[in-house]
Amino acid sequence: MPTDQPMRAPLLIVEDDAEIAVMLDKLLTEEGYEVDVAADGQRGLHLALTRSYQVLIVDRVLPVMDGLDLLRRIRRSGVAVPVLVLTALGTVADRVAGLDSGAEDYLVKPFEVDELLARVRALLRRHRDAARTLSLGGGELDLVRREVWLPDGAAVDLSRREFELLQVLASHPRRVYTRAELRAKVFEETRAGSVVDTYVHYLRRKLGRRAVRTVRGFGYQAGEL
Numbered sequence: 001m002p003t004d005q006p007m008r009a010p011l012l013i014v015e016d017d018a019e020i021a022v023m024l025d026k027l028l029t030e031e032g033y034e035v036d037v038a039a040d041g042q043r044g045l046h047l048a049l050t051r052s053y054q055v056l057i058v059d060r061v062l063p064v065m066d067g068l069d070l071l072r073r074i075r076r077s078g079v080a081v082p083v084l085v086l087t088a089l090g091t092v093a094d095r096v097a098g099l100d101s102g103a104e105d106y107l108v109k110p111f112e113v114d115e116l117l118a119r120v121r122a123l124l125r126r127h128r129d130a131a132r133t134l135s136l137g138g139g140e141l142d143l144v145r146r147e148v149w150l151p152d153g154a155a156v157d158l159s160r161r162e163f164e165l166l167q168v169l170a171s172h173p174r175r176v177y178t179r180a181e182l183r184a185k186v187f188e189e190t191r192a193g194s195v196v197d198t199y200v201h202y203l204r205r206k207l208g209r210r211a212v213r214t215v216r217g218f219g220y221q222a223g224e225l
Helices: 018-030 041-050 067-076 092-100 113-130 160-171 179-186 195-207
Strands: 010-014 034-038 055-058 083-087 105-108 133-136 139-142 147-149 212-215 219-222
Touching: 010 018, 010 041, 018 034, 018 113, 034 041, 041 055, 041 067, 055 067, 055 113, 067 083, 067 092, 083 092, 083 113, 092 105, 105 113, 133 160, 139 160, 160 179, 160 195, 160 219, 179 195, 179 219, 195 212
Parallel strands: 010 034, 010 055, 055 083, 083 105
Antiparallel strands: 133 139, 139 147, 212 219
């Protein structure tokens, strides 16, 4: 059993050629991955947005929704999972279009199995490295050391609750959270309605007023460091 990836790492294959899809499913399952398969772009988009995967393998020419359109939509939705485009379209222009649409890698059919597996392992390593940090307006959150680094390289110490609140906001930077949502995620045992506002004040005092945006009448959103 391979040891270079986590056991049962979840992968999504979006492929309309039934023979290739079955082959990939069998191959990757035997390698120790947990595999979902979608036969068209719409189903692939639904799975990519509603489930958590570590790598997506996506064909370009798909029913219902083109593979590159699928890619652009998941990127606009904030899904950062690494994507390997696996397709028969192999010109330089095709590769450029795939990479510009948000793919991390591009492999042309027919392909060698060993090369495909090596590329999947490389994308998994990239996913694990990315999972250790979150970007926020030019700065970075180190999720392992629980540290915040400003764009100028300076480190800022936060309390556990301050860091957890900032992490929730930075994990989905386009989303606006209500105070009730943030209280449930970070301050579950606290009933005080003002606790979120208090900790937003703490974050702004340490990181600057732009670190958390106020969306009037609704709640808070990630800002900039």
